[in-house]
Amino acid sequence: MNAINRNGHDHARDDTAQLPVRARARNLYAYASPNPGNGPAQTPPILPVLARSPRERALRRCLRRLLWAVPVTAGLWLVLTGGGPDSLAFGIPAIALAGALAFATTPATRWRIAPVAAFRFAGWFALQSVLGATDVARRAFRLHLALAPGFCRFPTRLPQGAPRIFFANAISLLPGTLSAEIEGASVIVHSLDLRRNTHAELAALEWRVAALFALAPGTQDSVSHTGGAP
Amino acid sequence: MIDLFTIVMTAAGLIFFAAGTLGLIRFPDTHSRLHALTKADNLGLGLIALGLAVQVPGPADLFKLILIWALAILAAGATAQLVARIAAPAGLGDDEKAQDGGSDGQERRRP
Structure with missing residues (x-):
């Protein structure tokens, strides 16, 4: 129980100038998380004329994740099994399932x-x-x-x-x-x-x-x- | 020389696997047993993979070894997390509530 830190958030209100640089960095990163509203700044749109709705952006993120997940899982399967026709009978459904999971579990924010x-x-x-x-x-x-x-x-x-x-x-x-x-x-x-x-x-x-x-x-x-x- | 490296590494890996199993048997509670399984077995598998990596005929097999190790670590971490979650943290929440209640009571008594 000695490891419970209840006043963790009080540090942010303290005079940060008194803290060492490392501690100040710790205080700041709590507020430096990527903002989903800043999406266009991180990924400049290909057609800047058309403004994208948040929903469209979320869909694009899902699709990008899917495009990334399917080749990776397919590659993993081929390396592990050698890619024989027998193994593909199990492999193709497994890859499709992995792609569906990646599509369904896309996080709300992107991380760098x-x-x-x-x-x-x-x-x-x-x-x-x-x-x-x-x-x-x-x-x-x-x-x-x-x-x-x-x-x-x-x-x-x-x-x-x-x-x-x-x-x-x-x-x-x-x-x-x-x-x-x-x-x-x-x-x-x-x-x-x-x-x-x-x-x-x-x-x-x-x-x-x-x-x-x-x-x-x-x-x-x-x-x-x-x-x-x- | 290469064979010696393989022998030393796989032997060390087996010792860690034995330690993991011994911990699983000897440690007193579910969570302590998970410590032994996740940590010792991961290193044991890593050492065996490292010992075998110098024996493989081509880069494809080397990649396969690394992949097996990486997937095993990921699976072990996820499994340990799931088992730990189901083996409820022995009344931690109750303990905390009791402590909070106690301190509240003291504060109430003071004025």
Whole structure:
């Protein structure tokens, strides 16, 4: 229970000038989520003469997702099965189903992945998952189980959808933590050892996920933003 | 040399698989068991895939190995999430409510 942070939102109202740059960046990305209303700015229309309705834009997003999902799932199937005629009897319905699922589950907003942050995240995450596996293996082989398992709640500022789900899934591979449930804006985390400082580790992961989805403004950016902020 | 690498990597992978299974048997509750399964088995599979990757005849098989590993990690993460959600977080909500109620009660008593 020590990991419950109830005053997380109060920081935003504080005088941000007193916070370190990193913390200021964390405060800002909560408001920097991509706005669906800014769609035309991100994807300039091919025919700028015709203004697109939001509904038309949503449909186009679905179609784009479908066009992307079908070749990818077909490629996966071919690599895994070798593409024999027998396998295609199962493969073609499976690919069609995957396409339908992609069409049905198109998220309301589009997310951008920052390439440099993605590489940095991948390296860090690989190391952390090795540490996590070694930690749990060591605990399993020990004669006396050194466990103090329990739950804690971590309120996250990551926006709903892909970033929050990605965050929850990444928690499960970090040393000692496992995401049990997403409840609104909080992730219920199961910890193998509540004596560890779980909250600080989760906050670090949250910051990295925000950087991965290009939600945290760069250091320079955050300084100029906070300079102008009330 | 390449064979030695394969032997070391797959052996290490098997140790992690054994640790995952041991944790599944020994750990006290559902959620702790999930820790052992998701983390140790993912690394075990990764090490075995890495050990076998140097033995493959062509890039197609290498791609297949990587793909199997990536899909297994995704599936393991999703499955762990689903199992964890069904194995209800042992009365966390009740606990919180009780704590909130307690503090409210104290505040009410004060004035």
